[in-house]
Amino acid sequence: MKTALITGVTAGIGEACARLFVADGWHVIGTGRREDRLDALAAELGRALTPHAVDMRHRAALEAFAAGLPPIDLLVNNAGYATKADPLQDAELDPILGMIETNVIGLVTLTRAVLPNLIGRKGAIINLSSVAATYPYRGGCNYAGTKAFVRQFTLGLRGDLQGTGVRLTSIEPGMVETEFTVVRNGGDQAASDAFYAGTEPMTAEDIARTIHWVATLPPHLNINALELMPVNQSWAGFAVHRPEA
Known part of the structure; x- marks a missing residue:
């Protein structure tokens, strides 16, 4: 039986990944900050899921957690969040720093800590980036x-791990309708609903299936980066400011 370590399994893509990998016969070690949700998922998935309450912002806790892990075949760095989409000059600093601690520092800390484990198994690392990269x-x-950073970290780490057999992939989704946007809007479900209205966005399950596909490819094949968007999403034109005369 293969084992996957998936961060952020208490909602969205991480939760969908946990269900899919368990359904495919994997053992999943799942992390998250919300213990009640971890317990609920563990009750649903049974012994196939080992839950761990871990905050990605706490370096010492991450390193202690990694030190106690059994052999793993896959790390899915999914945990992360976004602050409100305010211009920097109008944004509060503390939430921004918390986001950096989670999305960057926590990801690097955990990845570095589990590398000996993954190298020993010739495993794989799948990092969740974004088209925003x-x-x-x-x-x-x-x-x-x-x-x-996540995208470039993934590509650069491939160079560091050349010859070890460890595969690395940056998954870069566009619009995915999950709790992520509700959190980004301070818990405003209506704002999230308005953002996705009429767009037919991707789902957490869509991204989980993509991650599972990458993880189960032949071991000699590496997907460096994979960008996904719903059909109705594309690129915006250049923004041009025209001051009033």
């Missing part, structure tokens, strides 16, 4: 910056 938008500089 490539296509900028107003109010997204902080979130996009973290996801650009």
Whole structure:
């Protein structure tokens, strides 16, 4: 039986991944901050899921957690969040720093800590980046910056791990309707609903199936980066400011 470590399984893509990998016969070690949701998922999936309440912002806790892991075949770095899409000059600093701690520092800390484990198994790492890493938008500089780091970190780490047999992939989704946007809007479900209205966005299950496909490819094949969008999403034109005369 193969084992996957999936971060952020208490909602969205991480939760969908946990269900899909368990259904395919994997054992899943799932992390999250919300213990009640972890317990509920563990009750649903049974012994196939080992839950761990871990906060990605706490370096010492991450390192202690990694030190106690059994052999793993896959790390899915899914945990992350975004602050409100405010221009930097109008944004509060503390939420931005918390996002960087989660999306960047926590991801690097956990990845480094589990590398000996994965190298020993010739495993795989799948990191959740975003199309925001490539296509900028107003109010997204902080979130996009973290996801650009994730993309480049993934590609660079491939070079570091050349010859070890470890595979690395950056998954870069566009619009996916999950709790993510509700959280980004301060819990405003109506704002999230309005954002996705009429767009036929991707689902958490769509991305989970993509991650599962990458993870189960032949071991000699590596997908470096994979960008996904719903059909109704594309690129915006250049923004041009025309001051009034």
